[in-house]
Amino acid sequence: MSTPAPEPVAPVEYSKMTRVQKVAALLIVLGEEGAALILRNLDQNELETVSTEMARLNFISLEMQRDVLREFTEVALQASTSTRGGMDYVKSALEKSVGAFRASNIVGRVASNRTPVAAMQQIVEMEARHIFNLIKQEQPQTIALVTSYLTPEKSSQLLLMLKPELRDQVIERLATLAPTPIEVVERVVEVINRKLGGNHSRALNQTGGVKNAADLLNAMDKNLSKSLLAGLEERNPELGTAIRQKMFTFEDLVQLDPSAIQKILREIEMRDLAVSLKTASDKVKTALLSCISKRAAETVNEEISFMGRLKAKDIEAAQTRIIDAVRRLESEGEIELSSPNESTTSEVLV
Numbered sequence: 001m002s003t004p005a006p007e008p009v010a011p012v013e014y015s016k017m018t019r020v021q022k023v024a025a026l027l028i029v030l031g032e033e034g035a036a037l038i039l040r041n042l043d044q045n046e047l048e049t050v051s052t053e054m055a056r057l058n059f060i061s062l063e064m065q066r067d068v069l070r071e072f073t074e075v076a077l078q079a080s081t082s083t084r085g086g087m088d089y090v091k092s093a094l095e096k097s098v099g100a101f102r103a104s105n106i107v108g109r110v111a112s113n114r115t116p117v118a119a120m121q122q123i124v125e126m127e128a129r130h131i132f133n134l135i136k137q138e139q140p141q142t143i144a145l146v147t148s149y150l151t152p153e154k155s156s157q158l159l160l161m162l163k164p165e166l167r168d169q170v171i172e173r174l175a176t177l178a179p180t181p182i183e184v185v186e187r188v189v190e191v192i193n194r195k196l197g198g199n200h201s202r203a204l205n206q207t208g209g210v211k212n213a214a215d216l217l218n219a220m221d222k223n224l225s226k227s228l229l230a231g232l233e234e235r236n237p238e239l240g241t242a243i244r245q246k247m248f249t250f251e252d253l254v255q256l257d258p259s260a261i262q263k264i265l266r267e268i269e270m271r272d273l274a275v276s277l278k279t280a281s282d283k284v285k286t287a288l289l290s291c292i293s294k295r296a297a298e299t300v301n302e303e304i305s306f307m308g309r310l311k312a313k314d315i316e317a318a319q320t321r322i323i324d325a326v327r328r329l330e331s332e333g334e335i336e337l338s339s340p341n342e343s344t345t346s347e348v349l350v
Contacts, residue, residue: 014067024053025060025068128157134192140166142188144173152215168231175213175239214246248326248337250319254287260335261291267325274303275318278310
């Protein structure tokens with residue numbers, strides 16, 4: 001017997017789909033085995049958000065399959081039939097990725113549309129000033145919870161409106177925020193809804209944690225961001241270090257000008273450069289290797305080709321040593337990092 005599904009969405013042009021809908025479409029096109037490999041890397045809220053959209057996309061045309069693969073993989077799909085999604089597909093893919101018990105729990109929540117994301121949709125699609133007026137009297141933990149559903153840009157606007165002492169507490173709680181049970185989110189929403197007029201909605205995902213706190217600080221004024229991070233490191237050195245490590249990633253090296261990259265490369269071992277580039281994107285490899293001599297670049301490429309399989313932790317360690325050199329040179333005034341508001345920060349996956 002089929003599991004009840006959220007209301008299916010009417011066919012829509014691929015160009016008009018939200019980012020979450022596109023991800024859901026991709027997972028359907030990949031098939032259950034391929035989708036399972038990706039789904040097992042998502043957290044609880046991401047699973048629920050994407051699963052909801054997968055269940056709504058009951059039918060994906062051949063044209064949309066091609067659009068999905070063109071955007072996500074740039075590989076043409078050789079297929080002659082349409083692909084179907086729906087709740088049964090979601091249930092099967094989830095069982096293969098997270099197990100039958102957890103899959104059953106997620107499917108039940110998705111089918112009833114009772115998820116933290118669905119609950120918070122009612123209060124977040126508004127200006128930062130309006131949100132501030134709604135939550136300014138709430139506890140720091142509550143403010144952090146609401147902030148976790150906002151974009152980094154809107155979060156930074158909201159944070160600037162808070163008193164400095166409250167701002168520090170919210171940053172710390174945001175960085176340590178775990179996935180929140182639906183019952184807690186619903187209680188928070190119920191309290192705030194009493195003050196809220198109107199009905200707003202958008203595609204949301206709770207993204208509390210170290211990465212979210214780092215993104216928020218990246219979106220803020222540089223001097224204020226440094227001040228907040230310094231204060232946090234005094235109170236909680238381990239947490240402060242974890243946030244700092246997320247604020248500039250290995251992929252962000254492409255944002256630096258060649259002269260800065262040359263200074264960085266003079267500070268590191270060539271072995272670290274080769275190891276760090278083992279799984280790096282072509283864009284990063286080109287940016288770094290173009291800043292050394294042709295012969296040196298050839299030597300690095302040869303070393304990479306002879307390395308064989310490396311452990312992810314060894315690659316991450318080499319990349320971390322390079323980022324440490326970046327931070328050291330920045331603190332000494334030798335190089336200047338790009339403004340976060342002028343570029344997009346992304347995490348390296350190895």
